[in-house]
Amino acid sequence: MTPARKRILVGIVWLVPIVGVVWWATKQEAPTLPSDFGGIMALVGALALYTVATLMRAERWERILRRAGVKAKRADAYALTPIGYMGNNVLPARGGELLRTFLLGSRVPDSTKRTILGTILAERVLDAIALGIILVVLASNLLSELPPPNSTVILIGVVLAVLLLIATAVALLKFRERLLFVLEALVPMAQPTKQLLSRQGVVLLVVSLAIWCVEASVYIAVGHAVNIELGLQDGLAVVAFTNAAALIPAAPGYIGTYDAAVIFAVNAVTNASRSAVLSYLILLRFVLFVPITIVGFVLLVVRYGGLSRVRAARDAAHAEQRAEHEAAAAARAEKHADTAASTA
Template identity: 50%
Template sequence: MSTDTPTSEHPLAAVAPPTAPPSRRRRSLLPILGILVSVVALAGVVWWATKQEAPTFPSTAGQISALIGAIGLYALATVVRAERWERLLKDEGATPKRVDMYMLTVIGYMGNNVLPARAGDAIRVFLAAPRANASKRTVVGTLVAERLLDVAVLLVLFVAVGYGLLGEVGGNSVELIAVLAVGGAVAAAVGWRLISNNEKVHGALAPIASATLGLRKAHHGARLLVMTLLIWAIETGVWMATGAAVGFNMGVIEGLYMVALASVFSMIPSGPGYAGTQDAAVATGVKALGGTGGTAVSYMLMLRFVIVVPITILGLILLVARYGGIKNLRAARAEARS
């Protein structure tokens, strides 16, 4: 499969006016909205944190071991994510190298942690397409399939754990989320049916939808679903180990609830690294599970360290050492805006 060219991505580029079209200006509002949401949410979390007792950090051998274990588990989850992405690309006829999938997954998470509007995904598309002999739209389609797999598993976890097992901890929100999930699935099915009847639109979106539609194949879809379940099982271990590192011990059910709750909050548009929104979810979850305010702040800070700092540092090193450095960050961002 050949990679996209500027002409194939923008067939009308030669006659486009020099000013940005309205649709591009509208799209640019989403990152601004996300940053505003993060600023407001983060300000609220910081204000709340200043009213709590001082946080504590790992000090005993057991707590330090738990922290190291949390970082190791997060690395393992990242490996499984890379393997899942490789399977999605190969099913679309691409020829990715496993080493690139591992490195670009790390780089993508680094980009999401330091850039707004999940720009790490744009970096993955920009760097993966030529190396996997795939079009950019095909790579985008695999990322969409990844997201849908994650959302499906997390919503089921949130509803099942929050409502069926933890009862009142989930509140009435689980019913609303279940209704919204069903409504979203119905809307997506109806939308695809309408798109498939429009030959021009269908031709443009078919490469993006292909990876998701490919999940209907029993063996392929089941394998990716199992991989997704494994990813979130490992992620739950990350959250549990991080809790143990600050003296907030959780069982599997509580760990699943925290992961699902934070992931639902992360669906809200926000700035880099889900700043503010994920922190609010952590504070809400810890308090709901009986933790103190100081414990919530300690857990929040330590979790941020585990899931942001190591992968961001490693991603920057890999980007500079193997993929052309910061100039490719700028190129990917320009590509995402176009």
């Protein structure tokens, strides 16, 4: 596929959910934003809770960095967390993760960019496991009521699984050398995630569950501001579903996919009017995206020198990556030469 066609395909993937949400919003009554004391205080509480959740994420990342041997200052972990959110909100393809990698790499030259990126991958693994646990707990009652699959469905599943294993084995044999090269490159990235298989990893998983409970409280508080009553179970359901939808490729700020997920999830767990749901979506967008984007941009400029510093760090990372690739290629060539000499 040519680069032009890829850009067109990405544009379509971005535009379809955006157009759908905008069309839905134009068919609803005008949203009503809270103006009474109780509604305003609910929004203030939601902002405070989201601040707590962000600080908890920063502390969790600092612990992961420390276990991975990245000698970063706690202040950098706390500052780069909102910068990462800012990048995810304004850049495509979760660009905030690369922002964190480049900027922290320039502050900790002794650590490779792949190791730092691996710590962010470990964060995502913890979040995925925590969300999976939440979804399993929420769906346990529903699963118990489903009828067992018949023998034909089981047989088809077994056949598909066997075919998938055979295809995987053939691919591994055919591309063995390339796979070994990729695995060698990914070892520094996988190391922080591997370290989660410990007692400290269990503690971090518990912290991750607590983080998602705090974020569910943010959703509940915003609902209270627009008279949408959400219990803890409802809040967790909305949080889990919307963040699962955020995995779908989307425009910066998850425009379209996130909004559609919020609308669907709130309608599924409440009987709120469409106007109230639209008001909820607007306020939730404000609480979760606007303040942290502003804070992240200010920290980027004041503490890290702005976008010019990001570009310099990115260029340094690319140069480091090229040097590593050249060294790996030279090592493979030397290994092949030694093998040929020994066989001769």
